[in-house]
C-alpha cells in the first residue's frame with residue numbers, strides 16, 4: 001500500500017521534529033510546515049491524505065482554525081482528516097475548530113503513545129476511505145461535533161479531569177439529531193475506533209432518554225438534561241482498558257465486572273460534575289450515570305432497592321437494557337426486532353413494570 005502523507009502545520013521546530021520521528025516510525029510520509037501560506041502551497045501540489053495542525057500559530061491564537069475553515073471551503077479537501085492540537089482547558093478553541101470542520105483533537109502536551117494512537121486511528125480511516133462525501137455538509141458537521149465533543153469528554157475523564165458538562169450540554173440537540181440518523185451512526189462507529197461501541201451506545205441512550213421525556217410531556221430543558229446525562233452515562237468507561245471494552249464477547253462474569261467497574265469510576269467523576277448544578281440537573285445526572293445498572297430487587301452493583309431508585313434511574317435501566325439487547329455484543333449485522341426485545345424487557349425481573357409499559361408505548365412499533 002502507498003504510504004500515507006501527513007501535513008503538519010506547527011510553528012515550533014522541536015514539535016515538528018518530535019512528530020516527524022513518530023510519523024516516520026509509523027511509516028507515514030511526513031511534511032512539516034511552519035505557516036499556513038506554506039501549508040497552502042504543499043496542499044496545492046496534491047497528495048496529502050492527513051493533516052495535523054496546531055491551533056495557535058506564531059502569535060495568532062486562531063490561525064489554525066482559520067486555516068481549517070478555508071480548507072473545508074475547497075471541495076478537494078472535504079474528506080481529508082484534520083486533527084488539531086489544543087492545550088488543556090482550551091474548550092472554546094476546541095469547539096470552534098470542530099465547528100469549522102476539524103475531525104479530532106489531541107490535547108497538548110501530547111505523550112508520544114497518545115499521538116501514535118491518534119495517528120493510527122485516523123490513518124485507518126484514510127485507508128478505509130470512509131466516504132465523507134456521502135454525507136452532506138450538515139451531516140458532516142453534526143458528526144464532527146458528535147465525535148469531537150464525546151471524544152473530548154472521554155479524554156479529559158481518562159486523564160482524571162472533569163469532563164466539560166456545559167460543552168456536552170451545548171451540543172446536545174445537535175447530537176440528538178445525529179443520534180437519530182442511522183447513516184451517521186454507521187459512519188460514527190467506523191470512525192471512532194477507540195470505544196466505538198460506547199460512543200454509539202451513549203448517543204442512542206441520549207436520544208431515547210430525551211424521546212422518553214418528550215413523550216411524558218416534559219419541557220425542552222428537561223429533555224436536554226436527560227440527553228446530557230445519557231451521553232455521559234458510561235463516562236467511567238474512559239478509565240477502563242479499551243481492548244477489554246471492544247472485545248466481541250463478554251462472559252456473564254465479565255459483564256458483571258464491567259458493570260461494577262465503570263459505575264465505580266462514575267461515582268468518582270459524576271458527583272464533581274453535579275456539584276455546581278441546580279438540584280434537578282444534578283439529581284438526573286447522578287441517577288442516570290450512577291444507577292442505570294441497579295434493579296428494584298437489589299441485584300445491581302450498588303444493591304440499591306425499590307424506593308432508593310428514582311424514576312430517572314429506573315428509566316435509564318430500562319433503556320440501557322433495551323439498547324444492549326437490540327445491539328448485542330459480538331453479533332454483527334443482526335438486530336433482534338423491537339417486539340422481541342420489548343417482550344424480553346417485560347419479563348426481566350427488577351425493572352419497574354409501569355415504566356416498562358410507558359417506554360414500550362413511547363417507542364411505538366418497528
Ligand SMILES: [Fe+2]
Pocket residue numbers: 233234262292293320
Ligand atoms: Fe453502563
Ligand SMILES: [Fe+2]
Pocket residue numbers: 201205233234320
Ligand atoms: Fe450503558
